[in-house]
Amino acid sequence: MTTTVSDAPPAAGRPGSPEHLAYLALQRLAMRQQYTSAELLRRHDLSLPQFNVLRILRGAGDAGLRCSEVGARLLVHDPDVTRLLDRLEKAGRVSRTRDPRDRRVVVAHLTAEGRAVLSALDGPLTELHARQFAALSPERLALLTELLSDLTLEDHP
Structure with missing residues (x-):
C-alpha cells in the first residue's frame, strides 16, 4: 500500500x-x-484585569507598587494601567500617592474597600476553581500543571 499526500499526517503546527x-x-x-470567572467578578462590579490589579496590590502589602510594576505583573498585558487604576480609585478600591522622594513616581495601594472585595471573592473563587477542575484527579491536575509549565513563551514571539 502506498501513502498518498492525503494520508500523510499534517505538518507540525498545521491544521x-x-x-x-x-x-x-x-x-x-x-x-x-475566563468566561465563568468573569461572570463571578461581574457580580462584584469588577473586570478580570481590575481583579488582577487588586490581587497584585494585595500581594504587595502596605508598601504598594509603582504603577509600572503593577503593569509588569499583570497576567495579560494592558497598555493602559492608568485607566484601570483610575476606575479602581473611583470605586474606592485603590488609592494612589506620589513617592515623597521622587514626585514623578506614583504608588498604588489597596484600600480597605479593595481588600473587602477580594476577601468576599476568596471563597467563591476557590469553589469555582474546584468546580472548573473537578474532572481531574490530583495527580492528573499536577501533570497538567507540569505540562503547561513546560511551555514557555520566551522561546516564541
Missing part, C-alpha cells in the same frame, strides 16, 4: 496536527474558564 489540536483545546478551555 489537524497534534500541535494545532492542542492549541485549540487550550484556547477553548481558557475561554470557558
Whole structure:
C-alpha cells in the first residue's frame, strides 16, 4: 500500500496536527474558564484585569507598587494601567500617592474597600476553581500543571 499526500499526517503546527489540536483545546478551555470567572467578578462590579490589579496590590502589602510594576505583573498585558487604576480609585478600591522622594513616581495601594472585595471573592473563587477542575484527579491536575509549565513563551514571539 502506498501513502498518498492525503494520508500523510499534517505538518507540525498545521491544521489537524497534534500541535494545532492542542492549541485549540487550550484556547477553548481558557475561554470557558475566563468566561465563568468573569461572570463571578461581574457580580462584584469588577473586570478580570481590575481583579488582577487588586490581587497584585494585595500581594504587595502596605508598601504598594509603582504603577509600572503593577503593569509588569499583570497576567495579560494592558497598555493602559492608568485607566484601570483610575476606575479602581473611583470605586474606592485603590488609592494612589506620589513617592515623597521622587514626585514623578506614583504608588498604588489597596484600600480597605479593595481588600473587602477580594476577601468576599476568596471563597467563591476557590469553589469555582474546584468546580472548573473537578474532572481531574490530583495527580492528573499536577501533570497538567507540569505540562503547561513546560511551555514557555520566551522561546516564541
